[in-house]
Amino acid sequence: MLTSINELLEKEAQAVKNIPITDAYEKAVELIVEQVHNKNGKLVTSGMGKAGQIAMNIATTFCSTGIPSVFLHPSEAQHGDLGVLQKNDLLLLISNSGKTREIVELTKLAHTLNPELKYIVITSNPESPLAEESDICLLTGHPNEVCLLGMTPTTSTTVMTVIGDILVVETMRRTCFTIEEYSKRHHGGYLGEKSRELSK
Template structure:
C-alpha cells in the first residue's frame, strides 16, 4: 500500500470523526446514564451485533473501568435466557449502523416486555430507522462512507462508534467526578495500575503540602 493510499484512508476516517453531528442528545444520554446507574443503582447494558457488538464490548469495559457498572449483552444470547441479566433501573445502549438490525429490534421488544419503561439510547447511522424511532435518545454517527473499497466492511462506521462511546465515557466521568483514586481501585495490575497508584500518591502529597 502506498503512502498516498494510507494518507487517504487516514483523512477519510479523520473527517468522519470531525463530522459526527454534535447535538444535545449527548447530554441527554449522559443524564440517563448518571440517573439510572449512579442515582438509581442500575447498570448500563450495551448490545450490538457483529462488528458493532465488538465496539459495544469495548465501550462496556471502558465504562466499567471508569466507575460506571456496565455489561455487554449479546442480542442473540438474550433470546436464550441471557436477557435475565436485565434488572429494574438498568438502561440500554444499543449500537447499530443501519438502525434496522433484526436482533436489536427484537431485543428492544423483549427488554420492554420485562421492564416497559427501560430507557434506550441508540447509536445509529440512520435517524429515520426503526431503532432511532424507538429510542429515548439517539446519537447519529453521520453515516460516513466506509473506507473499505467495497463500501461494505464496517471500518469508518466502527471508528466513529468508538469515538462516540469515548464521548459518553468521558462525559460521564466528569459528571460523577471520577478521581484518580477511584481509578486506582479498579486497576490493580499492569502499567495502568502502576501509573494510577503513583499518580494517587502524588495527589496525596500535594494535598499535604497545602
C-alpha cells in the same frame, strides 16, 4: 501505499469531525448518571457483529471509570441472558443501519420484561426502527466506509468508538471520577501501577 494510507487517515479523521453534535449527548450523559450512578442500575450495551464488538469495548471502558456495565449479546438474550436486566438498568444499543434484526427484537423482548427500560441508540439512520424506539438517539453522520468495497464496517466503527469515548469522558466529568477511584478498579498492569502512583 503511503499516499493511500494518508488518504485513508484523512477520510477517517473527517468522518469523526462530521459526527453530528447535538444536545442528545448531554441528555445521554444525564441519563447514564441518573440510572447508573444515582439509582445504582447498570449500563447494558448490545450490538451485532462489528457493532457488538464496539459495544463490548464501551462496556469495559465504562466499568473501569465507575459506571457498572455489561455486554449483552442480542442472540444470547433470546436464550435466557435477557435475565441480566434489572430495575434501573439502561440499554445502549448500537446498529449502523438501525435495522439489525437481533437488536430490534431485543428492544421488544426487553420492553416485555420491563416496560420502563430506557434506550440510548447509536446509529447512522434517524428514521430506522431503533432510532424511533429510542429515548435518545446519537447519530454517526452516516460516513462512507473506507473499505474498497464500501461494505466492511471500517469508518462506521471508528465513529461508533469515538461516540462511546465521548460518553465515557463526559460521564467521568459529570461524576467527578478521580484517579483514586480509577486505581481501585484497575489494579493490574501498567495502568494499575501508574494510577496508584498518581493517587498517592
